[in-house]
Amino acid sequence: MIERWSRDQVLALAPDAASRKAAQGVASPGKWQVRGVAGALLYGACRGSGATPYLACVDLTGPAYRCTCPSRKFPCKHALGLLLLWAGDAVPEGTQAPAWATEWLTARTARATSTRSPAQPPTGPEPAPERWPAEDRLGPEQRVDGALRRQAAGAASGPERRPDEAEVGSERQLAEAGTGRQAEVGTEQPADGVEVGPARQPSGAESVRHGRVGAGLAEVERWLADQVRQGLAGAAEHEWDGLAKRLIDAQAPGVAGMVSRLAQVRAGDDWPGRLLAEYALINLLAVAYRRRAELPAPLARTVLIRAGFPVTREEVLAGPALRDHWDILGRRDEVQDRLTARRVWLRGRRSGRAALVLSFAPQGQPLDASLVTGVTLDADVAFYPGAAPLRALVADRHGTVPAAGPPPGGPPEEALEEVARAVAEDPWVESWPVVLTDVVPERTAIGGLPLHPAAHDPWRLLAVSGGHPLTVAAEWTPRGLRPLTTWDDDGTAVIL
Numbered sequence: 001m002i003e004r005w006s007r008d009q010v011l012a013l014a015p016d017a018a019s020r021k022a023a024q025g026v027a028s029p030g031k032w033q034v035r036g037v038a039g040a041l042l043y044g045a046c047r048g049s050g051a052t053p054y055l056a057c058v059d060l061t062g063p064a065y066r067c068t069c070p071s072r073k074f075p076c077k078h079a080l081g082l083l084l085l086w087a088g089d090a091v092p093e094g095t096q097a098p099a100w101a102t103e104w105l106t107a108r109t110a111r112a113t114s115t116r117s118p119a120q121p122p123t124g125p126e127p128a129p130e131r132w133p134a135e136d137r138l139g140p141e142q143r144v145d146g147a148l149r150r151q152a153a154g155a156a157s158g159p160e161r162r163p164d165e166a167e168v169g170s171e172r173q174l175a176e177a178g179t180g181r182q183a184e185v186g187t188e189q190p191a192d193g194v195e196v197g198p199a200r201q202p203s204g205a206e207s208v209r210h211g212r213v214g215a216g217l218a219e220v221e222r223w224l225a226d227q228v229r230q231g232l233a234g235a236a237e238h239e240w241d242g243l244a245k246r247l248i249d250a251q252a253p254g255v256a257g258m259v260s261r262l263a264q265v266r267a268g269d270d271w272p273g274r275l276l277a278e279y280a281l282i283n284l285l286a287v288a289y290r291r292r293a294e295l296p297a298p299l300a301r302t303v304l305i306r307a308g309f310p311v312t313r314e315e316v317l318a319g320p321a322l323r324d325h326w327d328i329l330g331r332r333d334e335v336q337d338r339l340t341a342r343r344v345w346l347r348g349r350r351s352g353r354a355a356l357v358l359s360f361a362p363q364g365q366p367l368d369a370s371l372v373t374g375v376t377l378d379a380d381v382a383f384y385p386g387a388a389p390l391r392a393l394v395a396d397r398h399g400t401v402p403a404a405g406p407p408p409g410g411p412p413e414e415a416l417e418e419v420a421r422a423v424a425e426d427p428w429v430e431s432w433p434v435v436l437t438d439v440v441p442e443r444t445a446i447g448g449l450p451l452h453p454a455a456h457d458p459w460r461l462l463a464v465s466g467g468h469p470l471t472v473a474a475e476w477t478p479r480g481l482r483p484l485t486t487w488d489d490d491g492t493a494v495i496l
Helices: 009-010 016-026 076-086 098-114 148-155 171-179 206-231 239-250 253-260 262-264 272-290 298-308 313-318 411-425 461-463
Strands: 032-038 041-046 055-059 064-067 321-336 339-348 354-362 374-383 392-401 432-439 471-475 479-486 494-495
Touching: 009 016, 009 076, 009 494, 016 076, 032 076, 032 171, 041 076, 041 098, 041 339, 055 076, 055 098, 055 253, 064 076, 064 262, 148 392, 206 239, 206 272, 239 253, 239 262, 253 262, 253 298, 253 339, 262 272, 272 298, 313 392, 321 392, 321 432, 321 471, 321 479, 339 432, 354 392, 354 432, 411 432, 461 479
Parallel strands: none
Antiparallel strands: 032 041, 041 055, 055 064, 321 339, 321 374, 339 354, 374 392, 432 471, 471 479, 479 494
């Protein structure tokens, strides 16, 4: 039995504000000729502008989505509207789902079983069903006519098919789109088709790249020394742009990303201190790369990754995975040049481990919507290597876990100690998930910890609290907390 989601959780899956509004427009029982849920399969037929309704179904264990409408948004308004009805207890339990829904679920399950790479769900078109059985019915009183069957079959196999689940983008796409904040989101841009690790002797191609990166970072060290000598006020945006381009040529995209965001730092009101801190982190990375042979192996690997050397998904999945009940604490989307990066924060209930799942997609294209905020997932999670492993892949899913209230957390002091340990191991950590318990939110702080300037006046959090202590999941950053999710008196997740 899948635990029913809240309205907040459903609307958080919408790709944009327009989709949220459109979904609420179709979330009326009168618009659906058929709607039902059989186990974890949610299905319905929604009246559209044409003669035949749109067929929508959702695998709630994924979640994964499918609809015969021509929309390129993912999930579309029909899938979201159906989920809103289900969240509002307006979808009846069905004894048996129609064949067009079960065939999709069966094909999807078979494909996942054959590939058995759950951390990278298939992104290509699904095979169309061989046929739509003539005896199939949408419900006990409504028969699917031939035109409706042809529409559904065509949508399943046509070129306009949207992926039902995916990490839709890739690190390679992010690298090709530009450098914007690559170092922050953990992007590793492949170069020369080689993977470099500190534990083995580099090949000839790797040695060439190391030479290029070393020369580029030596220039960075000289440039930073000049900046400090001349004064911060003399920095110009065109200098940062030129340096970032030279670092790309030197095959150090991670450092290029750190340099490219300096203009954004310079535009802030408190720029002198922040700019100096950014200079210090860049210089620290350059020095660490030059002296990487003297570093412990995990830290040396972190330095290589931060500089821009790739870590393949295959390597991550080949390593050990941690099975736990993972609370999905929240997510945040961030536009980076021509791509959108989605950060989803997890925390294990048993292990207490924090994890970050990243996905990327060009603007306007669907992002991974398979991790629902507020849900607890029984899964194996594999971590990328490093001194303070945080970024991870969901290697295998074993289903959802009935909610047991808010995730376990602790007082602000414990959260700060955890962050301090992470920063001590990886000085370039820029965000970390924390769960604060029994804290009273204020306009500019939570439990005494300041909020990020962009998160001031969290009216929704204040309204849920009503001046009383509660549990808050937040993203720690050097500039303050970004609230993600809280839980009301009934234990329902409220997305902030």
